[in-house]
Structure formats: structure tokens, C-alpha cells
Amino acid sequence: MFENLKAQPADKILALMAQFREDPRSAKVDLGVGVYKNAEGVTPVMRAVKAAEQKIWETQESKSYVGLAGDPAYSDVMINLILGDTVARDKVAAAATPGGTGAVRQAFELIQSANPDARVFVSDPTWPNHISILNYLNIETVTYRYFDRETRGVDFDGMIADLKEAKPGDVVLLHGCCHNPTGANLNLTQWQAVVDVLLEKALIPMIDIAYQGFGDGLEEDAQGVRLVTSSVPETLIAASCSKNFGIYRERTGLLMAVAQDTNAQALNQQTLAFLNRQNYSFPPDHGARIVSTILNDDALRSDWAAELEDVRLGMLGLRQQLADELQRLTGSDRFGFIAQHRGMFSLLGTTPELVEKMRVDNGIYMVGDSRMNIAGLNAQTVPILAQAIVDAGV
Template sequence: MFENLKPQPADKILALMQMYRDDPREQKVDLGVGVYKNAEGVTPVMRAVKVAEQRIIDEQATKAYTGLAGDPAYADAMIDLILGNAVERDKIAAAATPGGTGAVRQAFELIKMANPGARVFVSDPTWPNHVSILKYVGIEAVVYRYFDASTGAVNFDGMLEDLKGAKEGDVVLLHGCCHNPTGANLNSTQWQAVVELLNERGLIPMVDIAYQGFGDGLEEDAAGVRLVASSVPECLIAASCSKNFGIYRERTGLLMAISQQGDAEGLNQKTLAYLNRQNYSFPPDHGARVVTTILNDPELRADWKQELEETRLGMLALRQQLADELQRLSGSDRFGFIAEHRGMFSLLGTTPELVEKMRVDAGIYMVGDSRLNIAGLNAQSVPVLAKAIIDAGV
């Protein structure tokens, strides 16, 4: 049996991480892996998480299963965080998942079950795992234009033109905020135009929101997904707690299925539980319980929000420092878009050859599509990166 297996493509980011570890140079910069790091290069455990975990250890009396959809209190807390009052609670079915990736996978499974002929339109570029999972589950992926490399902004006219080629029942995958990998986001006017197009053409939106709080703030980052969820008949939302709670290894996510029609919430909820059962049965609970504890405790929630805000402002400061340094070295404002982007990532919009040149010449490790992780920088490494960019002729 095993002799029939075929080698699978290597994960480019994991391969890049190994190359970085093997590089003996002291002055090397890791901008590849999509994990937040502080100025010391550490992914810290947030203060509120530590307190919540200790409280759980002291108070938890059982490790029995919660339910196929996870603890309802976790779903309630996350729905409140992401959607606020945008949608009535009884219109929302929700299930805990192993991370945001698990939520994305379950959403694609639900799409295939509900409409086997649906295509999923994904931005060009998008998070590579979107396309990889779609291919694996047998759903056709269609790209729509999104990023304009010449300006570093959203190619919104191209986006709308391409989405007009979608058919009724097709799914449009949108990034809720802090677009990965580009860092270029839709503004409020553009979100409204997307909603109008979705409704005109009978398209189903799926929003992947993995970085709430990393862009312009918790409420501001949720504005797009709230507008979509409250304005269309049906939508899917895949959420992750890895970044904004810093609990990457706890694999804590949530999938929401929203329907404004009748009693569809009951059927949707049963379907989400069914899909969990077929895949991994009961979802992990520890991270979900940590999140629930924090969000339901006013003091812990306030401390978490403060630390998250410090993280967000720190990344914005690094963005501005990098844009300023590039302007100083180049005598041009052509890199100003870096300060305008939001979240952990920016796309330089250069070639794989120049990315490789920066790695070889200066020890700068970024993904070949020129995605750089802003959170991999600190005040000392920003000038190193800026010089490498200019020296490479980007």
C-alpha cells in the first residue's frame, strides 16, 4: 500500500525556517514564519492567559468531553467579540475547531456538502493553505485580482471585475482584516461595494478573520465582517485565536454559519456538529476555555486588551520605522505603503530572485513571494532589512 504514496510538495515556510536555523551568520533576520515575536525574538505568553490557565488548573474538576461543537460559552464569547450585536444570536450556528485552519477546513467541507458545484473565489495572493485545502477536498478555486504590486494597495477595480464572473451560489473568500500575505485591506467604502455585489449576484461570502486586534483595533478590525454578516442572507466565518491571544499551540478556532432565514440555525448547528464528528469528534478545549475565561472576566479582558494594544502599536511603530528608513536610503516614498499596511505582514511586490539575493547577501529570510513578517523585526534589525532591500535593487 505505502509504495503507492507520492511525495508531496514541501512546505516553503517550513523549509525556509530550516534554512534559517542552518545559517551560521549572527546577523540574520527571520521574516518568514507567521508567528508574532517581541523585540527579544520571543513569542510570549500573555499575562491574562497565564492567569486564566492557573485559574482553570485550580478550579477545573473534570477533563470529560464538552460536546461535538465545543463549549457553548466559548462560542458565545467569540461571537460577541467578532460580531457584537451585528447579527441575532439565534441566526448563528457555531462550532469550536482545532485552530483557524480547522475552521477553514470545516467551512470548505460544509460548502461541498451544501453545494457540490460551488466554486470558491480566492484573492490573488491569499494564504497558501486556502488553495491547498480546496484542492485536497476537491473544490475548484478561482482567483480574483487583489494586490497591486506597483502601488502596494488593493486593486479594487480588478477585484470587482473578476468577482462579476462568479455564478450564483459560488463562494467568495474574504480576509476579515490584516490581509495575509499582503497587509493591504479593504476600506469601509470598498467593503460596502463588495456586499452590494455579493447580494446582486447571489454569492456566499466566507470571511477568514485570524488577526482581529492586530490592525486598527478590536472593533475596527471587526467592522468588515460585521457589515457582511448583517447584510447578506448567508455567510461563513472562520476565526482564529492563535494571534490575538498568543495561544498558537493550543489550536483554538471557531467556525460560524449564519443564516437570516427561518430556523436554519438548528440545521446548521447539527451539520457543524456532524462535520466535527466525522473529522476529529470533540474539538480541543483548553485554549477555548482560556479564551472564555478571559473574555468573561472584566479584569482579565481589560488586561488582555491592553497587552494586545501594546502589540498592535509596536508593529505599527516598526512599520513606520521601516518606511522612514527606506525613504531615507532611497530618497523616494515608493515604500510608503508599508506604513499603510496593517497586521503582521506586508508584500514588497518584488521577484523571488531578489528575495533570494537578500537571503544570500544579507541573511534576510522571507517567503519567495516577498511576504515579510513585520513582527519578526525589532528596532535594530529594521536598518539591516532596509539596507538589504535597497542593495538588492528592489
């Protein structure tokens, strides 16, 4: 049997990590891995997370299974964090998942089960695992224009034109905030125009929100999601706590199915639990317990929000420093888009050849499509990156 297995393509980011580790240069800069790092290059455990874990350790009396959909308290706090009071709780079915990736996978499984003929429209570019999972499930994928390589902003006219080609029942995958890999985001007026197309064409939005709080703030980053979810009949939302709680290894995600028809909630909830049972049965609980402990404790929630805000402002400061340094070196504001992007990532919009040149000549490691992790920088490495960009002729 095993001889019939086919070799799978190597993961480009993992290969880049290996190259970085083997590079002997002391001034090398890792901008490839999509993990938040502080100025010392460490992914820290947040203060509120440590306090919540201590509280859990002191009070938890069992490690027995939770329900198939996870702890309801976790679903409740996450629904409130993302949707606020824009959607009534009895319209939302939710299930805990192993990370945001698990939520994305379960959402695609639900789509395939509910409408095998549905196509999924994804932005060009998008997070590569979106495409990988869709291909693995043999779900037809259609790309829509998103990133304008001239302005390094959103090609909104192209996006709308492409979405208008979708058929009723097709799914549109949207990034809730902090678009990965580009960093270019829709404004609220553009979100409303997307809603208009979704309604006009009877399309189903699926929103992947993995970076709430990393862009313009916790409430601001949720505005687009809330607008869509409160405006259309049905929405799928895949959420992750890896970044904004810093609990990457705990694999803490949530899948929501929102229906304006409250009669659909019971069936949707049953379906999410069924999908969990077929895949991994009971979801992991430790990360979910951390999140619900923090969000249900006023002091912990306040401390978590304050530390998250420090992280957000730190990344914005690095963006501005890099844009300013590039303007100083080039005498041009053509890199101003870096300061306008939001979240951990920006797409430089250059060629794989120039990305490779920066790696060879300057020890700058970023993904071949020129996605760079802003959180991989610090005040000392920003000038190194800026000089490498100029030297490469980006």
C-alpha cells in the same frame, strides 16, 4: 499499499526555517514564519492567558469531553467579539475547531456538502493553505485580482470586475482584516461595494478572520465582517485565536454559519456538529477555555485588550520605522505602503530572485513571494532590512 503514496511538495516556510537555523551569521533576520515575536524574538504568553490558566487549574474538576461543537460559553464570547450586536445570537450556529485552519477546512467541507457545484473565489494572492485544502478536496478554485503590484495596495477595480463573473451560489473567500500575505486591506466603503456585488450576484461570503486586533483595533478590525454578515442572507466565518491571544499551540478556532433566516440555525448547528464528528469528534477545549475565561472576566479582558493593543502599536511602530528608513536611504516615498499595510505581514511585491539575493547577501529570510513578517523585526534589525532592500534593488 505504501509504495503507492506520492511524495508531497516540501513546505516552503518549513524549508526556510531550516535554512535560517543552519545560517551561522549573527546578523540574520527571520521574517518568514507567521508567528508574532516580541523585540527579544520570543512569542510570549500573554499575562491574561497565564492568569486564566491559573484560574482554570484551580477550579476545573474534569477533563471529560465537551460537546461536539465545543463549550457553548466559548462560542458565545467569540460571536460577541467578532459580530458584536450586529447579528442576533439565534441566527448564528457555531462549532469549536482545532485552530483557524480547522475552521477553514470544516467550512470547505460544509460548502462541498451543501453545493458540490459551488466554486470558491480566492484573492490573488491568498494564504497558501486556502488553495492547498481546496485542491485536496477537489473544489474548483477561481482567483480574483486583489494585490496591485505597482501601488502595493488593493486592486479594487480588478477585484470587483472578477467577482462580477461569479455565478449564483459561488463562494467568495474574504480576509476579515490584516490580509495574509499582502497586508493591504479593504476600507469600509470598499466592503460595502463587495456587499453590493454579493447581493447582486447571489454569492456566499466566507470570511477568514485570523488577526482581529492586530490591524486598527479590535472593534475596527471587525467592521467589515459585521457589515457583510448583517447584510447578506448567509455567511460563513472561520476565526482563529492563535494570534490575538497568542495561544498558537492550543489550536483554538471557531466556525460560524450565520443565516438571516433564524429557522436555519438548528440545521446549521446540527451540520457543524456532524462535520466535527466525522473529522476529529470532540474539539480541543483548553484554548477555548482560556478564551472564555478571559472574555467573561472584566479584569482579565481589560488586561488582555491592553496587551494586545501594545502588540498592535508595536507593529505599527516598526512599519513606520522601516518606511522612514527606506525613505531616508532612497530619497523616495515609494515604500510608504509598508506603513499603510496592517497586521503582521507586508508583501514587498518583488521577485523571488531578489528575495534570494537578500538572503544570500544579507541573511534576510522571507518567503519567496516577498511576504515579510513585520513582527519578526525589532528596532535594531529594521536598518539591516532597509539596507538589504536597497542593496538588492527592490
